[in-house]
Amino acid sequence: MKLQIKLVRLNGVLWTMQKSETILIQSSTDVVLVRQAVRQFAVEIGFGLVDQTKIVTAASELARNTLDYGGGGTAKLETLLEGRRRGLRLTFEDQGPGILDIELALKDGFTTGSGLGMGLGGAKRLASEFEIQSVVGEGTRVTIVRWK
Ligand SMILES: Nc1ncnc2c1ncn2[C@@H]1O[C@H](COP(=O)(O)OP(=O)(O)OP(=O)(O)O)[C@@H](O)[C@H]1O
Ligand SMILES: [Mg+2]
Numbered sequence: 001m002k003l004q005i006k007l008v009r010l011n012g013v014l015w016t017m018q019k020s021e022t023i024l025i026q027s028s029t030d031v032v033l034v035r036q037a038v039r040q041f042a043v044e045i046g047f048g049l050v051d052q053t054k055i056v057t058a059a060s061e062l063a064r065n066t067l068d069y070g071g072g073g074t075a076k077l078e079t080l081l082e083g084r085r086r087g088l089r090l091t092f093e094d095q096g097p098g099i100l101d102i103e104l105a106l107k108d109g110f111t112t113g114s115g116l117g118m119g120l121g122g123a124k125r126l127a128s129e130f131e132i133q134s135v136v137g138e139g140t141r142v143t144i145v146r147w148k
Helices: 027-047 048-069 102-106 119-124
Strands: 002-011 014-025 075-083 085-094 131-133 139-147
Touching: 002 119, 014 027, 014 048, 027 048, 027 085, 048 075, 048 085, 048 119, 048 139, 075 139, 102 119, 102 131, 119 131, 119 139
Parallel strands: none
Antiparallel strands: 002 014, 014 075, 075 085, 085 139, 131 139
16 A cells, blocks of 8 residues: 655645555455545545545445456545645556447446446446546556545
């Protein structure tokens, strides 16, 4: 686990602490650790219980996919500050087989595993911003942002 703390100067007056943490995902235990860390970041940002649950649920689905389909990887958690707006950005990365058809993978009910095929689409709906990059044979990166 890597934790970085950056001090950001805002309008030349205020110093705000911006945090970033990277967690290795190699087992189901790590998926739990990701959930806990995301919850902690969300609380620190000041997310209410509903927003906390939304981002934790999305993170859980994406961490699961990283483990199950990507063969493991990393989750990077970053607090964001844009003007007065605060947010949480999560980046899930793996060097797995990649996704052949991203549009299809996003459709509810599509799965190549034994799941319900709801994870990716669900995570997209729970996030304010959603981005997926995947190259067959190279890996997958999914980034979500939720603003407060
Ligand atoms: N990181 C990844 N690497 C490779 N393929 C992936 C990755 N994430 C998702 N996929 C592909 O996209 C499909 C859809 O993912 P999604 O999370 O929506 O459903 P699922 O994991 O199959 O089921 P559920 O999440 O509902 O348990 C997966 O079945 C898999 O084929
Ligand atoms: Mg899934």
